Amino acid sequence: MQEPLISVKNLRKFFNVGNGNKxxxxxxxxxxxxxxxxxxxxGESGCGKSTAGRTLTRLYDATxxxxxxxxxxxxxxxxxxxxxxxxxxxxxFQDPYASLNPRMTVADIVAEPLEIHRVYKSEKEKNxxxxxxxxxxxxxxxHAMRFPHEFSGGQRQRVGIARALAxxxxxxxxxxxxxxxxxxxxxxxxxxxxxxxxxxxxTYLFIAHDLSMVRYISDxxxxxxxxxxxxxxxxxxxxxxxLHPYTKALxxxxxxxNPDIQRNKKRIMLDGDVPSPxxxxxxxxxxxxxxxxxxxxxxxxxxxxxxxxxxxxxxxxIGEI
Amino acid sequence: xxxxIDFKPELFEKADKSNQNADKIHRPSIKYWPDVWRRLKQNKxxxxxLTLIIVMAIMSFVGTYMSGYAYFEQHLDMTNQKPxxxxxxxxxxxxxxxxxxxxxGARYSLxxxxxxxxxxxxxxxxxxxxxxxxxxxxxxxxxxxAEIIYSIPYLLVVILLSVVLQTEGGGSSMFVxxxxxxxxxxxxxxxxxxxxxxxxKETEYSLASESLGAGKGWILRKHIIPNTLGPILVNVxxxxxRAIFAEAxxxxxxxxxxxxxxxxxxLANDGLAGLAVGNTYQILIPAILISLxxxxxxVLGDGLRDSLDPRLRK
Amino acid sequence: MNKILEINNLAVxxxxxxxxxxxxxxxxxxxxxxxxxxxxGESGCGKSVTANSIMQLLPMPPAYFKAGEIKFDGExxxxxxxxxxxxxxxxxxxxxFQDPMTSLNPTMKIGQQIIEGLINHQGLSREEAKxxxxxxxxxxxxxxxxxRIEQYPHEFSGGMRQRVMIALAMVSNPQLxxxxxxTTALDVTVQAQILDLxxxxxxxxxxxxxxxxxxxxxxxxxSDRVVVMYAGQIVEQGLTDEIFKNTxxxxxxxxxxxxxxxxxxxxxxxxxxxxxxxxLYIPPKGCAFYDRCDYAMKICKDHMPQFTEHSSTHISxxxxxxxxxxxxxxxxx
Numbered sequence: 001m002q003e004p005l006i007s008v009k010n011l012r013k014f015f016n017v018g019n020g021n022k023x024x025x026x027x028x029x030x031x032x033x034x035x036x037x038x039x040x041x042x043g044e045s046g047c048g049k050s051t052a053g054r055t056l057t058r059l060y061d062a063t064x065x066x067x068x069x070x071x072x073x074x075x076x077x078x079x080x081x082x083x084x085x086x087x088x089x090x091x092x093f094q095d096p097y098a099s100l101n102p103r104m105t106v107a108d109i110v111a112e113p114l115e116i117h118r119v120y121k122s123e124k125e126k127n128x129x130x131x132x133x134x135x136x137x138x139x140x141x142x143h144a145m146r147f148p149h150e151f152s153g154g155q156r157q158r159v160g161i162a163r164a165l166a167x168x169x170x171x172x173x174x175x176x177x178x179x180x181x182x183x184x185x186x187x188x189x190x191x192x193x194x195x196x197x198x199x200x201x202x203t204y205l206f207i208a209h210d211l212s213m214v215r216y217i218s219d220x221x222x223x224x225x226x227x228x229x230x231x232x233x234x235x236x237x238x239x240x241x242x243l244h245p246y247t248k249a250l251x252x253x254x255x256x257x258n259p260d261i262q263r264n265k266k267r268i269m270l271d272g273d274v275p276s277p278x279x280x281x282x283x284x285x286x287x288x289x290x291x292x293x294x295x296x297x298x299x300x301x302x303x304x305x306x307x308x309x310x311x312x313x314x315x316x317x318i319g320e321i
Numbered sequence: 322x323x324x325x326i327d328f329k330p331e332l333f334e335k336a337d338k339s340n341q342n343a344d345k346i347h348r349p350s351i352k353y354w355p356d357v358w359r360r361l362k363q364n365k366x367x368x369x370x371l372t373l374i375i376v377m378a379i380m381s382f383v384g385t386y387m388s389g390y391a392y393f394e395q396h397l398d399m400t401n402q403k404p405x406x407x408x409x410x411x412x413x414x415x416x417x418x419x420x421x422x423x424x425x426g427a428r429y430s431l432x433x434x435x436x437x438x439x440x441x442x443x444x445x446x447x448x449x450x451x452x453x454x455x456x457x458x459x460x461x462x463x464x465x466x467a468e469i470i471y472s473i474p475y476l477l478v479v480i481l482l483s484v485v486l487q488t489e490g491g492g493s494s495m496f497v498x499x500x501x502x503x504x505x506x507x508x509x510x511x512x513x514x515x516x517x518x519x520x521x522k523e524t525e526y527s528l529a530s531e532s533l534g535a536g537k538g539w540i541l542r543k544h545i546i547p548n549t550l551g552p553i554l555v556n557v558x559x560x561x562x563r564a565i566f567a568e569a570x571x572x573x574x575x576x577x578x579x580x581x582x583x584x585x586x587x588l589a590n591d592g593l594a595g596l597a598v599g600n601t602y603q604i605l606i607p608a609i610l611i612s613l614x615x616x617x618x619x620v621l622g623d624g625l626r627d628s629l630d631p632r633l634r635k
Numbered sequence: 636m637n638k639i640l641e642i643n644n645l646a647v648x649x650x651x652x653x654x655x656x657x658x659x660x661x662x663x664x665x666x667x668x669x670x671x672x673x674x675x676g677e678s679g680c681g682k683s684v685t686a687n688s689i690m691q692l693l694p695m696p697p698a699y700f701k702a703g704e705i706k707f708d709g710e711x712x713x714x715x716x717x718x719x720x721x722x723x724x725x726x727x728x729x730x731x732f733q734d735p736m737t738s739l740n741p742t743m744k745i746g747q748q749i750i751e752g753l754i755n756h757q758g759l760s761r762e763e764a765k766x767x768x769x770x771x772x773x774x775x776x777x778x779x780x781x782x783r784i785e786q787y788p789h790e791f792s793g794g795m796r797q798r799v800m801i802a803l804a805m806v807s808n809p810q811l812x813x814x815x816x817x818t819t820a821l822d823v824t825v826q827a828q829i830l831d832l833x834x835x836x837x838x839x840x841x842x843x844x845x846x847x848x849x850x851x852x853x854x855x856x857x858s859d860r861v862v863v864m865y866a867g868q869i870v871e872q873g874l875t876d877e878i879f880k881n882t883x884x885x886x887x888x889x890x891x892x893x894x895x896x897x898x899x900x901x902x903x904x905x906x907x908x909x910x911x912x913x914x915l916y917i918p919p920k921g922c923a924f925y926d927r928c929d930y931a932m933k934i935c936k937d938h939m940p941q942f943t944e945h946s947s948t949h950i951s952x953x954x955x956x957x958x959x960x961x962x963x964x965x966x967x968x
Binding site: 044045152153154155182183184185186187188190191209211212213215216235236239249250251253254255256257258259261262263267269270273274 | 677678792793794795822823824825826827828830831849850851852853854855856875876879880889890891893894895896897898899901904905906907908909911912
């Protein structure tokens with residue numbers, strides 16, 4: 001069994017939202033990410049996937065739990081050691097309009113990680129590396145002196161990717177990197193990410209709410225709901241054979257760009273909206289919207305466990321539904 | 322439409338796009354500050370203010386030599402003369418040339434205003450920047466401290482300081498005045514900067530920088546402060562007239578610069594006496610100048626604020 | 636076919652510091668009674684400008700109508716005064732937007748916002764208006780409407796707010812609903828609910844819908860006909876089936892190929908379109924898709940392609956449809 005690159009154990013991240021209320025964004029998730037794979041993390045708003053991604057790179061400190069990288073728990077590292085680890089754990093953000101400083105040129109933006117960690121002694125070497133990175137993502141030298149607002153969304157996202165690659169990281173968390181982009185540009189960016197993964201041997205955590213895209217790019221997929229992991233499996237397996245009621249409903253809600261299939265689709269409709277992760281109750285988080293809920297579901301939180309080889313789910317009624 | 326095109330078969334051959342760059346950017350590059358300047362130029366009022374400031378600044382140096390009289394030159398035989406060909410702005414009760422004295426005073430007023438504003442800027446940016454980036458508790462403490470300091474009336478501080486730092490002949494030196502105004506005047510700037518920092522701290526590019534391994538100081542210097550320069554500049558431009566007016570008030574109350582040096586405020590104070598005997602020009606001229614300076618800076622500051630607002634871009 | 640809305644040769648431009656930006660360049664399409672027409676395209680293609688033009692919600696200046704007409708129920712809306720348009724908006728034509736949080740007044744109770752419209756447009760008394768407001772909320776499946784009428788927008792969740800938006804839009808029985816990316820900001824399970832709701836209401840009220848979206852799945856689900864826009868122009872339009880199954884324009888084809896769908900094979904490559912759409916500040920003389928098209932011919936660069944009819948309902952604008960292009964190289968697309 002391969003040693004995982006990153007191991008998440010019982011990760012919890014809570015926020016205090018005043019009056020003693022706790023927002024339990026991530027409430028106990030555990031999974032491994034292996035070298036060279038793309039791990040997709042999906043869920044709807046409030047499920048905690050973005051928080052999970054940020055806690056994984058220690059942009060937030062965990063309330064509880066561990067993230068093991070290179071044999072050490074990153075939350076126990078000193079500032080100095082963490083800065084070193086940071087070179088290997090990079091991030092790409094969702095909003096290409098907000099994640100680039102509007103006052104900096106593209107060259108400055110891509111060079112920033114190199115400057116922070118003082119990688120190059122000479123200006124010339126640094127600039128050469130910047131051009132190299134720009135070309136890696138399909139831009140070129142003449143773009144270097146321009147400002148973010150002069151580029152389209154897709155191009156800006158590519159600048160963000162170039163920046164994330166500057167320090168030769170092993171692992172990149174992609175936090176909804178394509179949600180804000182046009183459809184045909186999404187494909188561009190996703191194809192670029194795949195290409196870079198092959199070229200540079202990268203490992204990705206791909207956080208998104210677009211399930212079709214996640215299925216396409218990921219090797220394994222985890223489904224989150226209200227801070228809990230509901231199901232995890234290889235991507236084909238998850239989409240062909242979903243075990244958890246939430247996953248089933250989620251998959252059936254996605255409109256397919258094919259009129260014949262879409263019109264004849266049997267849809268599982270969920271009532272109501274996604275509830276809030278503030279002060280959640282005991283029991284299964286999905287119980288209020290689940291059509292298979294029984295009393296046990298309200299009282300006991302189901303354990304996230306292996307139901308079939310490589311296929312995990314947290315539900316009391318697997319196999320009955 | 323079909324008629325205009327001569328359909329030759331060659332037209333339907335595949336196009337050679339090897340030189341094409343589908344990622345090319347066609348628009349010329351717009352840099353930030355040049356664009357702000359361009360928008361400012363469209364604002365006639367702001368440009369008027371700027372012009373007036375430049376004119377007055379030049380005059381405050383050149384003007385003191387123009388009439389040939391020195392600012393302290395007394396002509397006891399030509400006192401209290403209304404503006405005429407010998408004394409363009411008239412003469413005061415000691416026969417000194419008002420024209421020279423007024424521009425001399427303008428020099429001091431402008432200098433005091435600008436220096437005080439600059440000190441406010443420096444202290445305010447540092448204090449506000451640190452408070453904004455610090456933990457909530459430290460920030461709280463720093464802000465409470467600032468509020469307490471601000472509640473001390475600067476008039477009191479001036480009086481105390483001028484007593485403590487004894488200057489001869491009453492009145493205060495320029496140093497004391499600037500010191501007194503700066504001791505409490507930096508607070509509004511600090512509050513502004515801190516507010517900006519708190520906001521910009523949450524931007525995604527600040528977060529991105531943090532994920533790259535940047536420390537708080539780096540983020541503050543490279544990302545946050547450059548993006549606050551706009552509002553800060555506006556604040557500085559609007560602080561100057563406030564400082565000048567504050568100084569004028571001091572002068573008017575007799576706490577300003579000592580004779581024969583003058584600022585516009587002290588001139589106005591001196592001119593009070595003349596009011597009773599009908600020499601209105603003695604107070605009117607300094608007063609008009611004070612108003613002009615303040616008007617110009619205010620209008621410039623407003624114009625700057627508008628041209629920095631991305632929503633008002635034309 | 637009874638045409639509720641007919642747009643003929645519409646051109647809308649913006650005066651900017653750089654010069655004229657031609658946001659919409661000569662588009663024509665119609666919407667029939669109880670039809671759903673989807674306008675598909677990516678950012679900058681002009682679909683939102685088109686929608687806002689119908690409602691005359693564009694700031695004029697800097698926008699201005701360069702050419703064309705917008706006929707609603709036989710009358711040209713462009714010639715109407717602001718006062719006349721106010722009688723149309725929210726009354727005969729309603730619009731819902733992407734982000735319900737910014738379209739609803741956060742300081743006004745929900746009920747008040749609905750009632751206001753009713754009193755203004757239909758001259759109802761407060762009592763009657765309140766009754767209708769409650770009915771409207773029931774129609775959109777907001778539970779406990781009598782209670783929720785007294786609440787503020789922030790007390791509703793995203794999906795609920797969108798329902799309220801729809802209620803607001805429905806309450807005057809409009810003939811036409813313009814929905815500008817109504818579900819883009821919603822979670823996918825909520826999106827499914829809202830789309831179903833819209834279909835439901837359309838049936839009940841016999842209303843036409845213009846649905847602006849970039850989500851092809853939503854298009855396949857909701858629309859009867861599709862208009863595909865690129866760089867301010869219509870490049871293809873037709874029945875939904877025709878667009879998906881008998882795609883003609885290279886852009887539409889690439890668009891469909893760049894969307895991963897749940898039923899596709901994972902090993903299939905996801906086709907992407909290189910580059911970005913042209914800047915409409917200097918619109919290209921010829922076909923706007925030239926830079927990014929795999930089949931571009933010399934004629935495409937300098938000459939705007941003509942429309943070809945593939946059926947009485949399906950047209951597309953591409954030189955590949957010209958008889959001579961098939962002769963030249965047998966480059967059948």
